[in-house]
Amino acid sequence: MTTPLPDGQGRFGEFGGRYAPETLMPALLKLEDAFQSAWADPTFHEELGELLRTFVGRPTPVYRADRLSTQLGLNLLLKREDLAHTGAHKINNTMGQALLTRRMGKPRIIAETGAGQHGVATATVCSLLGMECAVYMGVKDIERQALNVYRMELLGAKVIPVTSGAATLKDAVSEAMRDWVSTVEDTHYIIGSVVGPHPYPWMVRELQKVIGEELIVQLDGSSLARTPADVIVACVGGGSNSIGVFHPYLDEDVELVGVEAAGHGLETKEHGASLVAGSPGVLHGAETYMLQDDEGQVREAHSISAGLDYPGVGPEHAYFKEAGLARYVSVTDSEALEAFALLSETEGIIPALESAHAIAWVLREAESLAGKTVVVNLSGRGDKDVDQVKALNG
Numbered sequence: 001m002t003t004p005l006p007d008g009q010g011r012f013g014e015f016g017g018r019y020a021p022e023t024l025m026p027a028l029l030k031l032e033d034a035f036q037s038a039w040a041d042p043t044f045h046e047e048l049g050e051l052l053r054t055f056v057g058r059p060t061p062v063y064r065a066d067r068l069s070t071q072l073g074l075n076l077l078l079k080r081e082d083l084a085h086t087g088a089h090k091i092n093n094t095m096g097q098a099l100l101t102r103r104m105g106k107p108r109i110i111a112e113t114g115a116g117q118h119g120v121a122t123a124t125v126c127s128l129l130g131m132e133c134a135v136y137m138g139v140k141d142i143e144r145q146a147l148n149v150y151r152m153e154l155l156g157a158k159v160i161p162v163t164s165g166a167a168t169l170k171d172a173v174s175e176a177m178r179d180w181v182s183t184v185e186d187t188h189y190i191i192g193s194v195v196g197p198h199p200y201p202w203m204v205r206e207l208q209k210v211i212g213e214e215l216i217v218q219l220d221g222s223s224l225a226r227t228p229a230d231v232i233v234a235c236v237g238g239g240s241n242s243i244g245v246f247h248p249y250l251d252e253d254v255e256l257v258g259v260e261a262a263g264h265g266l267e268t269k270e271h272g273a274s275l276v277a278g279s280p281g282v283l284h285g286a287e288t289y290m291l292q293d294d295e296g297q298v299r300e301a302h303s304i305s306a307g308l309d310y311p312g313v314g315p316e317h318a319y320f321k322e323a324g325l326a327r328y329v330s331v332t333d334s335e336a337l338e339a340f341a342l343l344s345e346t347e348g349i350i351p352a353l354e355s356a357h358a359i360a361w362v363l364r365e366a367e368s369l370a371g372k373t374v375v376v377n378l379s380g381r382g383d384k385d386v387d388q389v390k391a392l393n394g
């Protein structure tokens with residue numbers, strides 16, 4: 001068994017931990033206790049399971065991409081997280097954390113968002129449970145993502161503009177942290193991926209594990225697959241959809257492949273490939289792989305897909321990389337765009353640009369994957385990206 005991580009200090013090997021201001025330590029410790037007790041409580045699982053079924057639409061299907069399989073000479077299966085409510089896997093996490101918030105007796109939730117996907121998933125569950133919701137967002141992102149801002153407002157959330165720094169995601173994280181320090185008695189902060197100080201990387205992984213757990217059941221004796229699976233592929237931004245599908249497979253004989261954003265190319269330094277081209281450091285409360293310059297300053301990430309445009313990655317992936325439990329690769333913006341078009345034309349599925357990265361790796365490696373059963377975790381749908389792709393194609 002490789003699984004009982006993190007340890008009591010929130011460490012995955014040498015990665016992870018809890019690097020946070022003193023003022024937040026009590027809240028982080030309480031959160032750890034609260035999640036531990038909820039996760040051991042069958043009533044919590046019943047309640048969460050019911051909402052995942054009736055509100056989120058789980059289990060999401062596994063679909064055999066027949067035309068593309070024939071074209072590529074392999075057996076390509078898609079785990080359809082794009083069919084989850086709000087269009088991606090993010091709601092698996094926000095639903096669990098919102099129920100936990102109610103259990104902790106807190107009436108208010110805050111979150112930060114870059115492109116707005118995590119903000120929408122958070123606003124959605126707050127509306128469902130009748131909770132107050134504030135979402136921090138950089139003014140630059142507010143301009144770029146007007147439709148998601150309006151969605152959050154329709155759902156009853158307050159979007160708070162952040163003007164400090166570069167006025168993007170990193171600054172929104174700082175503002176949300178500042179809010180939390182002064183409101184921690186009645187407020188929970190929902191982080192959107194397997195990043196941040198302990199207990200977040202652990203808690204978010206536990207909530208996203210449902211993806212891989214479903215997949216194991218769905219492929220068991222299924223006619224979709226020749227064998228349960230040879231390779232599982234997922235894109236890696238913060239790392240939550242990939243950990244969610246990888247984790248239940250850790251003790252199985254399956255190759256796990258995480259695909260990062262190579263942006264304009266690794267050599268240009270304009271990319272989001274923290275594991276493939278970064279180095280260890282401390283970012284947002286955890287020791288992990290990150291993009292940094294020679295002085296240890298965080299470097300700006302770049303990806304065509306906002307969800308992969310992050311200079312760090314969850315600490316468990318850093319551990320997987322060093323322990324050889326998963327393999328990490330990268331694909332460029334233009335490869336992802338090709339995959340976006342091909343999946344749309346061939347299978348009637350417009351994928352999120354994030355998810356298109358995972359498809360792109362399969363296209364590139366088709367020869368070495370010949371005859372194998374390859375499962376791609378299709379983390380989200382591409383409706384949100386259509387305008388952007390249209391603009392790029394002139």
Ligand SMILES: *Cc1c(COP(=O)(O)O)cnc(C)c1O
Pocket residue numbers: 088089090117192193194235236237238239240241242307308352354355379380381
């Ligand atoms: C946010 C997002 C991602 C990246 O986040 P992870 O935590 O790495 O999963 C990937 N795909 C979609 C569709 C997203 O919205």
